[in-house]
Amino acid sequence: MTEGATAGKVESTSRRALISVSDKTGVVGFARILSEIGFEIVSTGGTARAISGAGIPVTKVADVTGAPEILDGRVKTLHPKVHGGLLADRRNPDHVRELEEQSITPVDLVCINLYPFEQTVAGDPSEDEALENIDIGGPAMLRASAKNFHSVTVVPGPEYYEEVLRELEDGEVSLKTRRRLAQATFRRTAEYDAAISAWMSRDGSEAHLPDTLSLRYEKSLDLRYGENPHQSAAYYSESDGEHLLSGVEKLQGKDLSFNNLYDVDAARKLLAEFAGEPAAVIIKHANPCGAAVGETLADAYEKALASDPVSAFGGIVALNRELDGDLASKIAKIFTEVLIAPSFTPEAREVFAAKPNAVLLEAGELAQPSVFYKPVTGGLLVQDADVVEDSSGYRVVTTDRPSDEQMRDLLFAWRVARHVKSNAIVLAKDGATVGVGAGQMSRVDSSKIAIKKAGEKVRGAVAASDAFFPFADGVEVLTDAGVAAIAEPGGSKRDREVIEAADAAGAAMIFTGRRHFLH
Structure with a gap:
């Protein structure tokens, strides 16, 4: 019986946990402890085989529903015997009575992670393969359990196993934790649907600027601070495409801040204009205070620096050729927050080893997206990328x-x-x-x-x-x-x-x- 279920009671010999996972990391250990503390484990397919193979008692979903898996496994949990147990609000006496009348055992804990759709489409699969990796039953059970968090603990990924088991050692998962897990679950199902929507729109059938915009971002990096030291900040990247830090390796230096990354973005965008010849860009507060092309990289840097040597102090330097030791020694004479280059020679690395706070980023050319977003209060401005026109006109x-x-x-x-x-x-x-x-x-x-x-x-x-x-x-x-x-x-x-x-x-x-x- 879970916290808050005071209005009625469904008799059962044990608590019930439904486990069906694609990522089986840690699931056997999780199921073993649940079983040891009195949970009946109900499972499907490969998950059931993995758990039972470890000697843990498992009830198959087909034995619960009285119906076999059909359509190559597309339909196995979409059944009242499952969803009734997930959705019954045990604070409601009518729900409790209906469960008893229908001989439905309530589910106390649901552990599900979804078919690996995002990983599948990242590998350029056939359409049929991608479609078969769109999970239907999993999101339905996750959403049902999250909706009913007053009665059900929902566990949407392996990262929550330890926390849930720790609370179960004291008897119950707290209502506060169940609510937070429900929030994480709805966030996960939203991300999943957004990934599917993005894949479905890749054929160009969707309007260029659709009526509804679904974007998925994942936290890539906690930042040192925001625009000011009293503001916390993080970097989130689009999960299905190239982004600012794609292919970037941080070689040394302190943690990046919000302003560092904003300036890095400005530097990489401008540097991309001059891929055909050695170029150097110096950015300060998202504006170039110096930019140049030259016969050599050193020539380009010296000309860029000469544009505004005072403002270059504490700026971002971006180069489009390998940085050698001689040029590194020149750049190191001026305080530089972040230095970006496709590669650094050992000699260049040695020069900056004496400046451990300087951030060195090894990064090649960055492809620019076709659409750009700018946040405003409570909204998002969306526009085509601004590209320089053909000079022939x-x-x-x-x-x-x-x-x-x-x-x-x-x-x-x-x-x-x-x-x-x-x-x-x-x-x-x-x-x-x-x-x-x-x-x-x-x-x-x-x-x-x-x-x-x-x-x-x-x-x-x-x-x-x-x-x-x-x-x-x-x-x-x-x-x-x-x-x-x-x-x-x-x-x-x-x-x-x-x-x-x-x-x-x-x-x-x-x-x-x-x-x-x-x-």
Whole structure:
């Protein structure tokens, strides 16, 4: 009799436990102790064979239902003799009476884990194989038991065996524990259904932005803290796809924080823009304070650092080539929170061994998802991935045309601007940022910040603006400082004034035709 069952009583010689598991880790030991403390074990198929093979008395489900397993085992527990025992609320005298009238023995404990659907579809099975690994009876029994937690203890995985047995040693599993196990059970069945739904939608038959969105995330990592030290935090990853830490090996360093991972994400996204040549990215507060490509990785890093050496302190450095000892020695001179590279030579590892708090992440290129999510209060914003358009559609709109070198820098700056918080102005020269203005409410203010960061390097640099200039003043600020060419989307009502301002300054301008806000 379980806690709270005070209104009636069903006579039985022992308590009953129904056990049917796919993952048989620890189940024999669990069943043995249950049997020793007076539980009758009812089981199915392979689970029954495993338990009975260990010399533990087992009652087969078919003996309880009086019906054989049918349809290759698809139907075995879907029966009133089973579900009546699971769903009867023993606080209710009418339920108790009906059990007696129907000769149904109540179930006190249900231990079930589900067919390994997620593991099966991860291996690219045939459709029939995947369908056969969709559990029906298991979720039905789990949900029934969790609904009836006042009368039934539900055990949805091996990780709960020890805790349940410990409480049973004192006679009963507490109501508080039963409620928590029920919560864990409903969470598990929701995850299971979400995984099935995601697999079913892979053929593209579901709407691109469906009316109902089911996402499944699993905790991958407890974080050192959240955005601030007083906030606890964890990293959850999508369970059925590549994610931020896929293929990432942490070689050394302290535990990661919320801000570390947010910056790592920004770094890996920007670095992916320059896979074809050695590149270095330095991120601070999710914005690039330096980014560059070069003939060598060392060249790229030195140019990226020169963009804003003050802001680089305490930042995230991401590289797309193996880090050697010489470059490691240069990077180690500046406090770096996290360093990401595809690989590290032994010499590089030795350099950073002297800085044990520095986090080294070994990580290759990260494929970007086609859909992005942003949380808001009580909701989720969903959008297509923002990708840089084909440059063949870019238009020169000024009298002067960019030189070949300027065009290369404009394309570079334009790719970086997509990864800078709006309003974004990126100044670049020789394949490197020289000044970045980010996150300002005014595009003119972003321009002034970028100019200040660039200093003397602004003369002859190019500029990229993530959205159009609504007035000519932003262009005038840039060209007065010495900017020689500008890339922007175009599309303002005052485009003609903006173009005239560029022409008056002798600067070249291209319209890309597409905005790239990042909020």
